[in-house]
Amino acid sequence: MPRRPILYIENLRLERGDTVILNGINWRVDPGQHWVVLGPNGSGKTTLLAALTGYKTPTDGDIQLLGQTFGESHWPELRKKIGLVSSALNKLMAPAEPALETVISGKYAMIDLWETPTPADRRTARSILKRIECLPLVDRPWHHLSQGERQRILIGRALMAKPKLLILDEPCAGLDPVARENFLQFLNRLARQSNAPALVFVTHHVEEIMPAFSHALLLKEGQVCASGLLKETLTSKNLSRSFGDTVKLEQKNGRYTLKVKPTRKGMM
Numbered sequence: 082m083p084r085r086p087i088l089y090i091e092n093l094r095l096e097r098g099d100t101v102i103l104n105g106i107n108w109r110v111d112p113g114q115h116w117v118v119l120g121p122n123g124s125g126k127t128t129l130l131a132a133l134t135g136y137k138t139p140t141d142g143d144i145q146l147l148g149q150t151f152g153e154s155h156w157p158e159l160r161k162k163i164g165l166v167s168s169a170l171n172k173l174m175a176p177a178e179p180a181l182e183t184v185i186s187g188k189y190a191m192i193d194l195w196e197t198p199t200p201a202d203r204r205t206a207r208s209i210l211k212r213i214e215c216l217p218l219v220d221r222p223w224h225h226l227s228q229g230e231r232q233r234i235l236i237g238r239a240l241m242a243k244p245k246l247l248i249l250d251e252p253c254a255g256l257d258p259v260a261r262e263n264f265l266q267f268l269n270r271l272a273r274q275s276n277a278p279a280l281v282f283v284t285h286h287v288e289e290i291m292p293a294f295s296h297a298l299l300l301k302e303g304q305v306c307a308s309g310l311l312k313e314t315l316t317s318k319n320l321s322r323s324f325g326d327t328v329k330l331e332q333k334n335g336r337y338t339l340k341v342k343p344t345r346k347g348m349m
Contacts, residue, residue, distance in 0.1 A: 085148055086111050087246050087279050088133065093142035095132055095303075102128045103303045106142070110246070110296075115272050115280040117290050117311065120300035121324050126283050129300070130250060135160055147245055161190045164239025164247035164278065168254050171231055176224040180215065180234050181206050183223060187241030206241060212274070213237045214267060229260035233267060240278075247278045253289055261289070269293045287315070292335035299323040 086109050093106035103125050110116055120126050131137040133144055135156035144151040149159050164187075174183060175193035184206040186194040198206075210216045213233045218226065226234065232252050239247055249268075253261045272280055272293035282294065290297075290311075297314040299306040300323065307319040317330045320339065327342040 084112055086145070087147060088281075089143075089145040090133065091143045093129075093132065093144065094140045095128060095137060096140045101303060103132065103139075106303075106305055108298060108305070108308065110279055110281065112245070112279060114296050115294045116282065116296045116298055117294050117315075118281060118283045118298045118300070119285070119287070119315075119320075119323065120306070121285070123302070124300040124323070125303040126300060127250075128303075130248060130283065134163060134165065134248070161242055162244055162246075164236070164242065164244035165250070166232065166235045166239055166248070166252050167250035168252075170235060174223045174231075177222045179220050179222055180210065180218045180226065180237075181220065183234050184209055184237040184241050187238035190242070206237075209237045209240050212240070213271070227260065228255050228257075229264045232256070232264055236271070244278050246281065248281045248283070250283045251285070252282075253284070253286075265289055265291055287320070287330065287337040287339045290315070290337050301325070 088108065088110040090106055090108040093103055094101070095103040106129065118126055118129070128137060132139055133146065135151065139151070146159060147162060173192050178193060181203065182194045182198065185198045185202045186192065188202060189196045207216065207219065210219055213236055215230065215233050215237065218230060218234070223231070236247070253264060256264060268282075269291035271277055272291070280294070282289075284290070295311055296309060297311045298308045299314065299319055306323040307314045315330065315337070317328060320330055321328050329340045329342070331338045331340065
């Protein structure tokens with residue numbers, strides 16, 4: 082019997098005024114899949130996330146999330162079952178809040194936890210801190226955490242709600258090269274855990290795609306350029322179409338690099 086998809090989008094269209102931002106998007110995420118979403122600036126990545134999390138209303142098409150249909154279900158409540166990590170969330174955290182309480186706040190979907198945590202909340206949060214390799218940070222306040230540590234804590238916060246889907250919106254933005262690599266290695270280990278949620282990882286950089294990712298969605302000008310298994314979708318041809326320039330994809334030891342063919346103008 083086929084499994085119910087975690088996310089199912091059919092013929093999604095989103096317009097604002099005379100501008101078509103998304104057009105004819107079809108996408109399905111099944112349990113156990115880990116997706117990378119790639120595309121240049123303006124390709125629709127941010128708008129797609131806003132649509133599937135209910136922050137932007139589609140003009141046409143269907144969005145089904147965890148078996149619920151947009152427009153027929155209470156999306157703010159359903160949104161609590163999705164983990165979301167973004168740079169915007171990073172800026173909202175209370176500076177003096179300790180890591181343990183930041184993680185617990187994910188259960189209650191609140192910023193700057195004012196709910197009194199239960200003993201069970203604290204035990205669960207400590208277990209999650211261990212799972213995300215941050216248990217030594219349990220009492221450290223937010224303003225004393227490094228950028229990489231903050232990203233891990235935000236993932237822990239998302240996991241507190243036991244999501245079936247975890248969305249990572251350019252989580253490496255602002256990380257230095259060493260912190261970025263350490264975070265990516267951590268993310269790869271997290272994705273390989275047996276109880277890991279399905280991941281959607283939004284990025285501009287193929288260098289950030291780790292071996293644990295299984296599928297890719299490439300966008301261009303609000304439309305799907307290519308979609309499917311990573312090894313079949315992530316190609317020089319598809320990336321060239323998506324980014325509108327001639328690029329060459331190279332792979333070594335499960336990691337990717339991208340080379341852009343210089344234009345005549347750039348060679349002058």
